[in-house]
Amino acid sequence: MRSCTAPAALTLALLIPALTSTAASQKMDWPIHSMERPRPPVVAPGAGALPVPPPADAVVLLDGKSLNGWETVSKRPASWMVRPGYIEVAPGAGDIQTARGFGDVQLHVEWASPFPVAGAEGQDRGNSGVYLMGLYEVQVLDSYLNETYADGQAAAIYGQYPPLVDVSRPPGEWQSYDIVFRRPRFAPSGALLKPATMTVLHNGVLVQDHVALTGPTGHRERPPYVAHGEKLPIRLQDHGHRVRYRNIWVRELPGTP
Numbered sequence: 001m002r003s004c005t006a007p008a009a010l011t012l013a014l015l016i017p018a019l020t021s022t023a024a025s026q027k028m029d030w031p032i033h034s035m036e037r038p039r040p041p042v043v044a045p046g047a048g049a050l051p052v053p054p055p056a057d058a059v060v061l062l063d064g065k066s067l068n069g070w071e072t073v074s075k076r077p078a079s080w081m082v083r084p085g086y087i088e089v090a091p092g093a094g095d096i097q098t099a100r101g102f103g104d105v106q107l108h109v110e111w112a113s114p115f116p117v118a119g120a121e122g123q124d125r126g127n128s129g130v131y132l133m134g135l136y137e138v139q140v141l142d143s144y145l146n147e148t149y150a151d152g153q154a155a156a157i158y159g160q161y162p163p164l165v166d167v168s169r170p171p172g173e174w175q176s177y178d179i180v181f182r183r184p185r186f187a188p189s190g191a192l193l194k195p196a197t198m199t200v201l202h203n204g205v206l207v208q209d210h211v212a213l214t215g216p217t218g219h220r221e222r223p224p225y226v227a228h229g230e231k232l233p234i235r236l237q238d239h240g241h242r243v244r245y246r247n248i249w250v251r252e253l254p255g256t257p
């Protein structure tokens with residue numbers, strides 16, 4: 001058996017409190033949006049070249065040239081801004097969603113928060129969101145040098161799970177989410193058989209490790225599951241900020257055994 005060298009022991013001793021606080025932060029016994037909940041450690045992302053081209057079996061949802069395939073929640077034409085190579089939230093235009101429904105997916109999203117930030121802070125800075133099935137939000141926020149409650153920062157499962165680490169890039173720079181989502185399963189009676197789960201990589205770094213959602217995400221609430229269909233639209237949030245999106249693609253996954 002190898003013994004720990006002094007530097008290795010020191011490294012371990014330094015790591016253990018960080019790991020412990022991360023684990024504690026992801027426990028679900030924190031009140032929603034608690035400012036006392038530990039913030040995840042900041043980690044500088046790697047170079048991670050973007051955009052990531054879609055693999056051959058992906059469905060491209062957003063190619064940056066049009067809003068084809070997207071509509072408002074009330075199924076009217078989507079009216080966000082189409083810019084060269086990306087789309088941008090048109091504040092007040094409302095959320096947009098895919099005309100098609102999706103269930104279990106691998107989803108790739110590239111986004112950038114507005115720059116300059118013009119003094120905005122907390123939740124009022126680069127806020128948007130990616131909702132799986134229109135119900136389960138992975139938070140989009142400009143979390144670069146911007147404090148807010150841990151369960152509401154970038155890559156949080158909003159109101160439920162802070163990310164394991166904060167790998168935010170500065171505002172204006174393109175960032176990526178890679179999300180593996182398994183939809184909840186319901187019995188014919190409507191009873192929950194299996195909660196939804198999410199695994200998320202932010203800028204290529206694991207930030208949500210197969211977490212089980214408590215139900216749909218909400219502001220100041222953790223509502224219970226209500227039985228729903230197997231495929232529902234993917235939705236992007238208009239939170240009044242000019243967040244940009246491009247290169248969104250999805251791979252539909254076969255059901256879990």
Ligand code: MG
Pocket residue numbers: 127128129139140237239
């Ligand atoms: Mg949001």
